[in-house]
Amino acid sequence: MEFEDKNRAPVSQKLHTVARPENPDEIGGLITVQINEKKLSVPMGTTILEACKQAGIHIPTLCHHEDLCIAGVCRVCVVEVEGMKTLQASCAFPITSPVKIKTTSPKVRLARKTVLDLLISEHYGECYSCVRNNNCELQTLAKEYGVDGYPYGHVTEPKYEVDDSTPAIVRDMNKCVNCLRCVRTCIDLQEVGVLGALYRGDKTKIGTFMDSPLNEVVCIYCGQCIDRCPTGALHANDPRDEIWNAIDDPTKHVIIQTAPSPRAAIGEEFGLPAGTSLTGEMNTALRKIGFDRVFDTNFAADLTIMEEGTELLYRLYKKLALGDDSVMLPQFTSCCPGWVKYVEHFYPELENNLSSAKSPQQMFGAVLKTFYAQLAGIDPKDIVTVAVMPCSAKKFECNRPEMNDSGFKDIDYGLTTRELAQMIKEAGIYLPEMPKSEFDDPFGDASGAGLIFGATGGVMEAALRTVLEMVTNEKIENIFENANITPVRGFEGIRYAEIPITKVGKPPELIAKLIPDFEWLKGVTLKVAVAHGTANAKKIVENIKAGGKFSECHFIEIMACPGGCLGGGGQPIPTNEEIRKKRAEAIYAEEQTLNVRKCHENPKIIKIYSEFLTEGPLSEKSHKLLHTHYVNRGKVMLN
Amino acid sequence: MKKRNGKIIFSEYTPGSGLKKAFELSRQDILFELKTSQLRGRGGAGFPIATKWMLTAAAKSDEKYLICNADEGEPGTFKDRVLLNEYPELVFEGMVTGGYVIGAKTGILYLRGEYSYLLSQLNDFLEGMRKQNLLGKNILGKGFDFDIHIFLGQGAYVCGEETALIESLEGHRGEARNRPPFPVTTGLFGKPTVVNNVETLATVPHILLKGGEWYARFGTEKSKGTKLVSISGDCENPGVYEVEWGITIRELLELAGAKNLKAVQVGGASGICIDESQFGRKLAYEDLATGGSIIIFNKERNMLDALENFMEFFVEESCGQCTPCRIGNVKLLEAVRQMKDGGIPESGMKKYFDLAETMKLASKCGLGQSSPNPFVSIVKNFREEIFHKTV
Numbered sequence A: 001m002e003f004e005d006k007n008r009a010p011v012s013q014k015l016h017t018v019a020r021p022e023n024p025d026e027i028g029g030l031i032t033v034q035i036n037e038k039k040l041s042v043p044m045g046t047t048i049l050e051a052c053k054q055a056g057i058h059i060p061t062l063c064h065h066e067d068l069c070i071a072g073v074c075r076v077c078v079v080e081v082e083g084m085k086t087l088q089a090s091c092a093f094p095i096t097s098p099v100k101i102k103t104t105s106p107k108v109r110l111a112r113k114t115v116l117d118l119l120i121s122e123h124y125g126e127c128y129s130c131v132r133n134n135n136c137e138l139q140t141l142a143k144e145y146g147v148d149g150y151p152y153g154h155v156t157e158p159k160y161e162v163d164d165s166t167p168a169i170v171r172d173m174n175k176c177v178n179c180l181r182c183v184r185t186c187i188d189l190q191e192v193g194v195l196g197a198l199y200r201g202d203k204t205k206i207g208t209f210m211d212s213p214l215n216e217v218v219c220i221y222c223g224q225c226i227d228r229c230p231t232g233a234l235h236a237n238d239p240r241d242e243i244w245n246a247i248d249d250p251t252k253h254v255i256i257q258t259a260p261s262p263r264a265a266i267g268e269e270f271g272l273p274a275g276t277s278l279t280g281e282m283n284t285a286l287r288k289i290g291f292d293r294v295f296d297t298n299f300a301a302d303l304t305i306m307e308e309g310t311e312l313l314y315r316l317y318k319k320l321a322l323g324d325d326s327v328m329l330p331q332f333t334s335c336c337p338g339w340v341k342y343v344e345h346f347y348p349e350l351e352n353n354l355s356s357a358k359s360p361q362q363m364f365g366a367v368l369k370t371f372y373a374q375l376a377g378i379d380p381k382d383i384v385t386v387a388v389m390p391c392s393a394k395k396f397e398c399n400r401p402e403m404n405d406s407g408f409k410d411i412d413y414g415l416t417t418r419e420l421a422q423m424i425k426e427a428g429i430y431l432p433e434m435p436k437s438e439f440d441d442p443f444g445d446a447s448g449a450g451l452i453f454g455a456t457g458g459v460m461e462a463a464l465r466t467v468l469e470m471v472t473n474e475k476i477e478n479i480f481e482n483a484n485i486t487p488v489r490g491f492e493g494i495r496y497a498e499i500p501i502t503k504v505g506k507p508p509e510l511i512a513k514l515i516p517d518f519e520w521l522k523g524v525t526l527k528v529a530v531a532h533g534t535a536n537a538k539k540i541v542e543n544i545k546a547g548g549k550f551s552e553c554h555f556i557e558i559m560a561c562p563g564g565c566l567g568g569g570g571q572p573i574p575t576n577e578e579i580r581k582k583r584a585e586a587i588y589a590e591e592q593t594l595n596v597r598k599c600h601e602n603p604k605i606i607k608i609y610s611e612f613l614t615e616g617p618l619s620e621k622s623h624k625l626l627h628t629h630y631v632n633r634g635k636v637m638l639n
Numbered sequence B: 001m002k003k004r005n006g007k008i009i010f011s012e013y014t015p016g017s018g019l020k021k022a023f024e025l026s027r028q029d030i031l032f033e034l035k036t037s038q039l040r041g042r043g044g045a046g047f048p049i050a051t052k053w054m055l056t057a058a059a060k061s062d063e064k065y066l067i068c069n070a071d072e073g074e075p076g077t078f079k080d081r082v083l084l085n086e087y088p089e090l091v092f093e094g095m096v097t098g099g100y101v102i103g104a105k106t107g108i109l110y111l112r113g114e115y116s117y118l119l120s121q122l123n124d125f126l127e128g129m130r131k132q133n134l135l136g137k138n139i140l141g142k143g144f145d146f147d148i149h150i151f152l153g154q155g156a157y158v159c160g161e162e163t164a165l166i167e168s169l170e171g172h173r174g175e176a177r178n179r180p181p182f183p184v185t186t187g188l189f190g191k192p193t194v195v196n197n198v199e200t201l202a203t204v205p206h207i208l209l210k211g212g213e214w215y216a217r218f219g220t221e222k223s224k225g226t227k228l229v230s231i232s233g234d235c236e237n238p239g240v241y242e243v244e245w246g247i248t249i250r251e252l253l254e255l256a257g258a259k260n261l262k263a264v265q266v267g268g269a270s271g272i273c274i275d276e277s278q279f280g281r282k283l284a285y286e287d288l289a290t291g292g293s294i295i296i297f298n299k300e301r302n303m304l305d306a307l308e309n310f311m312e313f314f315v316e317e318s319c320g321q322c323t324p325c326r327i328g329n330v331k332l333l334e335a336v337r338q339m340k341d342g343g344i345p346e347s348g349m350k351k352y353f354d355l356a357e358t359m360k361l362a363s364k365c366g367l368g369q370s371s372p373n374p375f376v377s378i379v380k381n382f383r384e385e386i387f388h389k390t391v
Helices: A048-054 A106-121 A137-144 A181-189 A224-228 A240-248 A260-270 A279-289 A297-321 A337-346 A348-353 A360-376 A393-397 A417-426 A448-454 A458-472 A534-545 A577-592 A603-611 A620-626 B017-024 B027-037 B049-058 B079-086 B088-102 B113-131 B162-170 B198-210 B212-216 B249-256 B303-317 B323-340 B346-362 B366-370 B372-381 B383-387
Strands: A030-035 A038-043 A078-081 A099-102 A169-171 A196-198 A205-207 A234-236 A253-258 A293-296 A383-389 A413-416 A494-500 A525-532 A555-559 B065-070 B106-111 B147-152 B193-197 B226-233 B239-244 B261-266 B272-275 B293-298
Touching: A030 A048, A038 A048, A048 A078, A048 A099, A078 A106, A106 A137, A106 B323, A106 B346, A181 A196, A181 A224, A224 A234, A240 A253, A240 A383, A240 A413, A240 A417, A253 A279, A253 A297, A253 A360, A260 A279, A260 A297, A260 A383, A260 A417, A260 A448, A260 A577, A279 A293, A279 A417, A293 A297, A297 A360, A297 A448, A297 A458, A297 A603, A297 A620, A337 A348, A337 A393, A337 A534, A337 A555, A360 A383, A360 A393, A360 A603, A360 A620, A383 A393, A383 A417, A393 A413, A413 A417, A448 A458, A448 A577, A458 A525, A458 A555, A494 A534, A525 A534, A534 A555, B017 B088, B017 B198, B027 B049, B027 B088, B027 B198, B027 B212, B049 B088, B049 B193, B065 B088, B065 B162, B065 B198, B079 B088, B079 B113, B079 B198, B079 B226, B088 B106, B088 B113, B088 B147, B088 B193, B088 B198, B106 B113, B106 B162, B113 B147, B162 B193, B193 B198, B198 B212, B226 B249, B239 B249, B249 B261, B249 B293, B261 B303, B261 B372, B272 B372, B303 B323, B303 B372, B303 B383, B323 B346, B323 B366, B323 B372, B346 B366, B346 B372, B346 B383, B372 B383
Parallel strands: A030 A099, A253 A293, A253 A383, A383 A413, A525 A555, B065 B106, B065 B193, B106 B147, B226 B293
Antiparallel strands: A030 A038, A078 A099, A169 A234, A196 A205, A494 A525, B226 B239, B261 B272, B261 B293
16 A cells, blocks of 8 residues: 655654665675674664664663654764764664674763763753653663763753643653654654754753643644653653542542553563563452452443444444435544544544544443442442543543533543552552452453454454444354454554455344344445554545545544554553564453453443443433544644 | 955856856766866865765766755854855856756755845846856756755754755754765755855866866865965954965964964864964864864953853754753853853863763764864863963
8 A cells, every 4th residue: 555655754863764675685785794893794774773782782772762763862872883983873873884883982981971971960850759760761871871970060950840731741841851752753653743842952842832831732642752751751640649539538439440451561560571461460459459449441342332333333324225425434433532632633524433432431431420320329429430541641531521421520530551550559569469350340241352442453353343243143253263353453554454244134132223224234345444553544534535545444443552552652661562562462362261252242231231221322321421522623722 | 357366266267167168078077077176075074076976976866956055154254155245156157067967957055044135136146147048947058957046044053064954955953964874865855965065166167167187286185276264353354365275374364464363263163273383284174174264363362251152152053952962062161151260170171071072972963073172172272371370
């Protein structure tokens, strides 16, 4: 698939792409480099940093990040290249001819140490009061290079006001080292373009348009910048104190729901390798902390699929069977609050393509403060709902003014994986050693389909399992081996799949009132697509607007973060492609162990539709509680 | 007509003659003459023009650019302004010749923002060239199309650095790129691009008319031809002079009518400052290289005041992207201010020399690599005055 390159990073921040030969054996394909005493051959165009990694030689870095284009600005990774007068940034130097490199010469050591001294001289704050204490790249480098004083002074007063204007992201530029990682994340990885360097020289700071607070610009709160910040300059807006207060308040019934991605990643906060699932351990720890109930967001994910899947079928029915041209297709998923805000800012004309279904987090909140409150006999005003999410935008979502359909704030607090790990540590708990326990009833069961929401393609797969069974009356296992819809899985930025509907059955009773039959769907090829990262989302949306291939899709899943929720802005730091893959593997592996793997087969889902949402999906009640509407925000935000 | 005198650039010249000569020659012949002339870039770095043009000519691309760097921002340099004001034909004909050799259709004059008053007269001059078919479509009937656009800088010193200049042309912040890749292969909009100084280009027509061998007779072994120097400061006759490479500082000072001297800053703010004992040194790439700025200080001047001024300039003009330059210049300026108060003994200078060395070694572009020059040279050459003041 060919897309026009609309990459927004300036060339200065892109790696020089030297054509790397397909076959390294051809003449000139491999180049011999000597690093210190070691000789090795690397493919043409390999950076010095990559070559050193290959040779097992450690090079310190700060502005470099595997996910991002190159900046070459921190100058920590400099090395000596024979024949060159100045030192070269190893992250930015492509090897195109044989070179001799020294990585620890006196010049290199002097430059690295001095650069660190300079960075630290301008870095405000004390490590022990920093959210990134013990997980800070500047701190690590200072230790590595034996920084033992402030030869060039140390800033003692903050220069900038902290921007905590949003419920999602806090920016403290006093800790910024101008590595431009957040800028490159925003402009190049995500192509949102909220952050940039302002002013110049020693006054250079990273900021927004007109240096406005974050709530006045088009930030979608994805938090990818947080994940890539090497210091504590960026972090999520932390509600831990309020949550502790609620826990300590005996009149409050404090409920926590946990999304699928945090459980696959929280182990990293406790030193475990990426890809270690701690679902049961986390449940126990949450009870020990003092939460009154521990529920599984996956139940709400199942509920989302019931509503969103039915909505899709109903849209298709109205358009294809009834010829209603006012129906907007493709339907976009709406469970990602970053993506929703992205549409509201950049493509408000496509707002009606977004499914009206709330995200699982918000659906759960509405259910908890109505259905659950009734069942448990608790006044909803005494219920405090907390959601553990891999996400910073979820904090914004739960604070959206329209998210109070229960008559109360659906979800009171959004908590990131990192913040939950912090709470667990504060409670004196070492998570990996906790005994396992189950989620609480009445929402103790969840399907595997809900679990895979955490990975890119998961919502699509969950929806397809349910929708295809509803339409065909055929077991999904008969269509896709082991119910694994592999065409929508994977990490490719944009994926596309076609599923021909060759056979239709009777609509299940639950939706028969809405859709009397499926005959009109026979012979239709269902076209679906999946994208992750807003840069890829942008490509899809632009393609739709230009009437391209994706405008013919029926359903498109989009997640704002690379990798989907498991790579979200609230997940443990660091993140990179390898870590995201490990987390995905953990999620998919856990899914295989579950008995129920389709949303509509979850007994608790069947129960809620027979006892509470008795009119079925898309009914008046579910519209009131489980669906929402969107805001035309536009790109210009005048307050 | 022209009031100036010089051996090469300021010599007699008939507008259009250099360009006509260029089109009588093949591209290879032009490169041969330039190679023979050993002409090196006059912006300061001294890269051989023949090599630069040859590399760009050899780069395969549907589009190439030739940029004339007229962002003359080095403090104390004003020779390009004289060339553009009084000898625009040399500059523009040099550009067309370059475009012809490398295979570019577009030339860009990146004009320093502060020279905006030259804009309309330069545009008029280009219009005149178009009328004479020295510019535009099918130049001189030779089937070569080339046009020149003028782009006005916005006042950033760093945009004189060629890759920052290119970023600025593309509409980004003026920040130097990582090199490699060099502009000769990956320049403006990623296309092969030549960036030449005004003076370098203005020399080309004379070399073509009289030959590379003739040109190479002037100057020293490694520095051929002549150099325009902008002399300012404490002297009777400040101004722009064309001098042969190899001239001593003392001879220059005589030209300028300077007396009662203490110091000369060679190469502008980012150059080095020498005391009287070194006035016998020569202007040459192999001794005192310079982009052309000579600033003269007499005995009344306080060298720390001068240094403070230079460092304030660099703090202001650093683009702020790389650590050594962004923070280093501030620290050097703070040190100068402390030194003025007698706050740092000579023995306390090591960390600042370490810092200066780091900036030279590890800064991303020439700005940070050269901004410690005045600091190091003034502190070393005037240590008696600075550390052992006799009040």
